[in-house]
Amino acid sequence: MSNEMSERSIEERVADTLHERATRDVPYNLNLWPQISTRAKKQRHTYRGMSRLPFGRPNLVVAAYLAVLVVAVAVTFSLAPSLKSDESSAASSGGEQQQPSDMAVAASQEAGEQSTPLPTITPDATATQYTADYNASRAPYAYLDRSKYGKHLGISQASGDYTITVNWMYVDGNLMLIDFDLLGPQPAPDSDTRIMPYIAALAVKDGPVLSSPKSQFSTRGEGNRVNYLMERDVAKLLDEYGDEELEFDLTITLDALHTTPLADTAPPDATATWVTDSQNVERIRESDIAGPFRFQLRVPFIPARISRLVQTASSNSVAIELEQFRISPSQIRSYVRLNTGDKVLNPDDWEISAGAQVSDWDALLFRTGKPPYGRMLTRYTGAHTIYDNLYEQLGEWTFTVRKLVNHQTQETIEGPWVFKFEVFPPGTDRNGWVVKEQSPIPYRGPRTSP
């Protein structure tokens, strides 16, 4: 590994970290307008009052300054004794002027520590050992407001020593998310065994089967209770459905993963799967230690807004064909083909650095290709993914690919490659855009007003 490449790798890591933290810690749906509006109205009211004065703004500022000075001098002289007696309270008041930032921090901390309420689980001898600490603000897909999207379920199933509770589920045209808890016996403190859920079956009732290999989990918690967020790529699999409630059949089994140092590993038995990794340990996977846990889940489905226009743009001898663009609340997917004229490049090897304009605004900036935690999903889907909620950005989109960066070699190809298309409000269908039904998500923002 050359130093030059290492330097680039670290720069990439810095960029990844900044994008990950920004997306994860600052929710897409934050709304500063109420506070700004209140402050702006006060400001405007002040200006209006001042504008009645018979001179222009620069003079007005000078006049206001002088007026404040005169009043301050007068107050100082008239209240000097009381000011002196109140010196200590003034000092403490001065101290309090430093408080807003601390208060803001405290408020942020409080918001950050709000836990997703976990439903009551069937009483169990091990339940008192619960030690999970779920910090919702740092969870993957934290920009999806759970009070607005998906459905809270709280459905439990038990098998042997284990109980699985499905807390929340969300499905749109790109992604399915299932939040569930696994409760089981308290493991020994020095245990090298990890219990892992396995999605044995997942299907829409009387509809497509969603096989398990494209599922992945984020986990939080420790001890005998762990919270999982399962994400499953469903892009292109549910396009036949509109804005409706879908019923899913979900079956989960449990596997045990035993980790042992390489030298001490016992021979595998007939049911185990062996995995050797780079850290001189071997992992034995023991299947179906509990279950199956079967669930029937009904949740609202949000169709993606899908561009089926095929556009090609070229730069630096590389042509990018935008095959499909899919916008849903959880993600944006761009399916592209890359070729240099004499060879086709594998899209999964390349990360896109891109920006977008909606109408003549210039506010969207993102990198595609890396989910907030890891990058495996991108490799599975073959698409470039933007992890943000831009579902409400309607109008003419200009999607500009600025550069391509190869994951492995760090080779960079500079753009730009520019694509234009239109995203219209629900119920319209122009220029190849398919919008199936009225979206349950109300359009928020000023662009609908004349």
Add this chain to the structure above:
Amino acid sequence: MREAEAIARLKRGDISGLEGLVAVYQVQAVRAAYLVTRDLGLAEDVVQSAFLRAYERIGQYDTARPFAPWFLRSVINDAIKVSTRGRHVSLDALMPLEGTLLRSYSEGLDLGSLVVEAETNDAIWEALGKLPPQQRAVLVLRYYLDLGEAEMSARLDVPAGTVKSRLHAARKHLRELLPSWLTPPSAGDENDNKHASYL
């Protein structure tokens, strides 16, 4: 409503123009400010004030130029100022350590590399927090807003040479702050650290 129309309204004193600008730019602005201040509450304060200042000073804004650079320059500069004043308290100090964060897959089971990836990002985030706000800001402009040196020069209102030297100093300082297992090995160094393979 388009940007030009929003600004025209604002110039006429119509507050609906400001609402349009807030709706479009607030997330990007708060995210950029947050990466400099590392405090969400403070970042929101900075952005609110920047919008109000834009409202107050919209008369000075040249409509021939795009709004975003003019506005974000104000946001970044304010974020540097509030961070430099020592009002900043890192949220990291207040948040519980996520030692239990793991990621697993229904297939693959490459838990080691996933943990390393999370550790790497945490280490970089921690090192970024130790940089002076000015240096953090140039890294945010370069690696988050993806600006070139010329654009950074315009945003920060400093000569291009200054941007170059600040960027160089920030990168150098960051590398010094990163843990040894994250820094690249020197030529000929047989680094057998397990983490090196992930860089």
